[in-house]
Amino acid sequence: MSVGPLGGRFENVRRIAVLRGGGLGDLIFVLPAIEALAHAYPEAHITLLGTPMHHALLSGRPGPVHEVVELPVVPGVRDVRGQVEDPDATERFTQRMRASRFDLAVQLHGGGRYSNPFLLRLGARHTIGMQTPDAVELERGMAYVYYQHEMLRALEVVGLAGAPPVVLEPRLQPTPEERNAAARRVEHRDGALALVHPGATDARRRWPAQRFAEIARRLADDGAQVIVVGDGSDGDTAADITATAGGAGRRVSSLAGHLTLGELVGLFSHADVLVGNDSGPRHLAQAVGVCTVGVYWFPNLVNAGPFGRSRHRTHMSWVTRCPVCDRDCTQVGWTAERCEHDDSFVADVAPGPVYDDASELMATSLLLRGR
Numbered sequence: 001m002s003v004g005p006l007g008g009r010f011e012n013v014r015r016i017a018v019l020r021g022g023g024l025g026d027l028i029f030v031l032p033a034i035e036a037l038a039h040a041y042p043e044a045h046i047t048l049l050g051t052p053m054h055h056a057l058l059s060g061r062p063g064p065v066h067e068v069v070e071l072p073v074v075p076g077v078r079d080v081r082g083q084v085e086d087p088d089a090t091e092r093f094t095q096r097m098r099a100s101r102f103d104l105a106v107q108l109h110g111g112g113r114y115s116n117p118f119l120l121r122l123g124a125r126h127t128i129g130m131q132t133p134d135a136v137e138l139e140r141g142m143a144y145v146y147y148q149h150e151m152l153r154a155l156e157v158v159g160l161a162g163a164p165p166v167v168l169e170p171r172l173q174p175t176p177e178e179r180n181a182a183a184r185r186v187e188h189r190d191g192a193l194a195l196v197h198p199g200a201t202d203a204r205r206r207w208p209a210q211r212f213a214e215i216a217r218r219l220a221d222d223g224a225q226v227i228v229v230g231d232g233s234d235g236d237t238a239a240d241i242t243a244t245a246g247g248a249g250r251r252v253s254s255l256a257g258h259l260t261l262g263e264l265v266g267l268f269s270h271a272d273v274l275v276g277n278d279s280g281p282r283h284l285a286q287a288v289g290v291c292t293v294g295v296y297w298f299p300n301l302v303n304a305g306p307f308g309r310s311r312h313r314t315h316m317s318w319v320t321r322c323p324v325c326d327r328d329c330t331q332v333g334w335t336a337e338r339c340e341h342d343d344s345f346v347a348d349v350a351p352g353p354v355y356d357d358a359s360e361l362m363a364t365s366l367l368l369r370g371r
Helices: 024-040 052-058 087-100 115-120 150-159 176-183 209-221 232-245 261-270 280-288 298-304 351-369
Strands: 015-019 045-050 067-070 104-107 126-131 140-143 193-197 225-228 252-254 273-277 291-297 312-317
Touching: 015 024, 015 087, 015 115, 024 045, 024 052, 024 150, 024 280, 045 052, 052 067, 052 261, 104 115, 104 150, 115 126, 126 150, 176 261, 193 209, 193 261, 193 280, 209 225, 209 232, 209 252, 209 351, 225 232, 232 252, 261 280, 273 280, 273 351, 280 291, 291 298, 291 351, 298 312, 312 351
Parallel strands: 015 045, 015 104, 045 067, 104 126, 126 140, 193 225, 193 273, 225 252, 273 291, 291 312
Antiparallel strands: none
16 A cells, blocks of 8 residues: 555665755645654654654654654745754754765655755765655655645655555554643633634634634533633633623533643643644644544645544535635645735634534544443
């Protein structure tokens, strides 16, 4: 079984570098590909070239990644708002990586316009990855076509190095410490625990807060404890949801901005269902094993939706043009710039079917947990 052509394995591979910057979801998407590499090259030490968030999630956790090395700020490789590249820091990083003498460097970071030249500077014996027509070629490459599921895309790339899939979807094991830390954050643990995540990096992917509030209210009326999660930027939205959905004895609260990444992983391990936008935490919840109900703009479902439907449900908006300027928004990615408007593309998703799926999956989880 493979995704695309399966190349021959490289000889004497002892050190592998995997380049993947970006956010939480970006990392989750490539975990099956990294696991495939680990099985194809069981003697190899795998280094993820990633971000501080990736380091916080993976360091000390069982899995195929042996170490996470933080990328410097480099345009198109690691972009940090308000920071510019320090050429000296980039050069120090490059020299440090060259000293590691990687046998194989894997580019899982987009079309390669910026990431391929960066990868080649590391001096690995072999290189594989993706490339747009204007990107520098690697030793073995495949075309970057925007509309492809990110997990399948990454699996197709590592197949170039003779690494067939071992799993199709990511898996992440919570530690006992994470579970215990999260348990201390939950006041009650009788009955169901439902989580709501209203955030998304792209504002256009955010379902309106009042819709999430309706879901939270109805699940709480069913007897569930409902907790709104997110980072600090979601605090105001979380407050709106709890203010609208709480009261009348309903157990609706917010931990948005108050959880470490490890505590969030632990909380997911206790949850029965998560309702959220297409976002990093939704992908993380899926990797931990939580049932999820996701609200998607349909092109994002093509690239990032869950494969199965027994534990994961999706609800789509079919908007194709910006509701403000009427620009076609389906040709996205490296081929076209987006317009400047941030109006929601998913506001027309009705809350009723979302609640129905969340209620059903919550009941299924309770049954499986024997509660």
